[in-house]
Amino acid sequence: MLSWSFILGHLNYWLFIVLMMTGLYIIIAKGNLVKKIVGLNIFQVSVFMFYISIGKITGGTAPIFPVDMNIDPEVIYSNPLPHVLILTAIVVGISTTALALALIVRIRETYGTIEEDEILVMDREVLSKRVLRETENSPGKSL
């Protein structure tokens, strides 16, 4: 099963899986929120690469038809659809990153830190002291 041709023939999958797991590991293991977002990006990019690699056909050329539209049936074209899909997915990825970074800015403004464990400690302190700044003062006050 695990012959050289199997390993080399599935090279794109190996790369995709390694990259994906790296990203996922960073998201889980790192406490710094920005690093988490970097991990998330690596994770997403691995999927982009996966999509792009499945559009490739061995011996296929770029899917551009000649101007006179005399398409030679002998020529094999690669599948352009996955690339188009990934353009959309890249946009989604960028908006996610932008939103996450905006959230991190707000977290830094209110907590003064972007380390997850420090934020957790601060939240617990608030709970134990029952300070709950905003929730306790002046019920019904309009903002």
Add this chain to the structure above:
Amino acid sequence: MISYVLQYDYFGLIKHLPILQVLIPFIAAPLIVFIGKRNISFWLTFLASILSLIIAGTLLITVQSDGIVSYHIGGWAPPVGIEYRIDHLSTFVLILITLVSTLVLPYIRSSILYEIPQDNHTLFYAAYLLCLTGLLGVVATGDAFNVFVFLEISSLSSYVLVSLGSYRDRRALTAAFEYLIMGTIGATFFVIGIGLLYMETGTLNLVDMSNILESQSTSRTVRSAFAFIVVGIGLKLAIYPIHLWLPRAYTFAPSAVSAFLAATATKVAVYMLIRFMFTVFKPNFLSEMNVLEFFLLPLAILAMIITSIIAIFQKDLKSLLAYSSVAQIGYILLGLTLLSEKGLTASIIHLFNHGITKLTLFMIAGAYVVRRGGSLLKHLEGVAGTMPWTSAAAVIGFLSLIGVPGTAGFISKWLLVEASLEKGLWPIAILIILSSLLAVVYCWKIIETIYFKDNLIPSKEGEIPKSMLIPIWVSAIACIYFGLNTDITISIAEIASQTLQPDYVNNN
């Protein structure tokens, strides 16, 4: 009925209804940002929501009379072009979303005055409309990649909506961040699954995909695609062990947002799961996988029992309701995993009934936040004295959550028990009842607090404004109405589950 509508159809818009369903809120959202006036933005949002409700209603009638509506975008026939496909299940979910949205908007208008600074209201409405667009789009589309895009539109805007709770409690920011991480991992898993399916079938159209998958034997690619899709949707859906983002997000989000998301967002994820499990992967494939019986069924039961127990120990009404939501998702999953027509019907009805029940309860939690400054149990002590109408609606909501006869919650739980007995799974029926008993415990805890504790917080202000009270009562009355008059929901859900052929494997 249709011919009556058609004679007023001057612009030929009727045949474009499936796309208009999604486009109207989608166009209204940037329009609001450009106009930038707070009052106009509310009315535009409300108008878009009402139009969506009317469209969803028309689609419901059309599908009931003429069968499935298939709309080809740009006139490109599927599988090449993108198809919007409205069947019985879609119309049911579309009605739920638009109904909830129209009901909750007047409430939102008053409640965000207390929770979000006025400068942000226009942007809030824009984000809300985008969220609505995404949710409607996921349901309307028949194209796998479109599902992903709409899912992300709704998710991204709901992260924004959740984070707006930070004006009351800064933990909303971290909750939104956590939700973003989990939601994005879920969506990415989902898109990997779509990629693998595309690899195997060469199409993105869901119906076409299902036909191709049916005609060939299952390969490892399809099985891993199935695994990725189930886990991806599971993250969005908050299936039991990966649910942790949900209680935090719903607790710290503005109450109106919790009400809207609890009633719609998870329900749309359930819809996606049903769509992929029963339309794309046929049930004979599912039972070959045994995934439902040995993986999802135990998780559904664990969710029902464990999160109900966790809910009992919550000190905050909103987080109690959020944990109870995870438990209710367990019921919905349980119905799916039974792989019978009755089980699926029960799931679809519970989707609707639990939607309106949770809408009522989260709106009430929001009302208490407005008057008492928080939803911790100590804020709620003796609140019934000053807010009798809200508290009476709370009783109705909790009765429906428990599943007392005469309320909407009873119907779906009863069908679920029936479905599990039909399969001969009596231990599951007992567990459903056990979980309902746990629900009695946590609901009683709240009712005791609001009715029988002494009111220690001196509060001059009495009942909440009418604009908040009326939506609460309308949805509370809906909880009773759909418990007594069950013809509408049951008939639609039955047809929906028949078209999905959940017991396909038994017939072949």
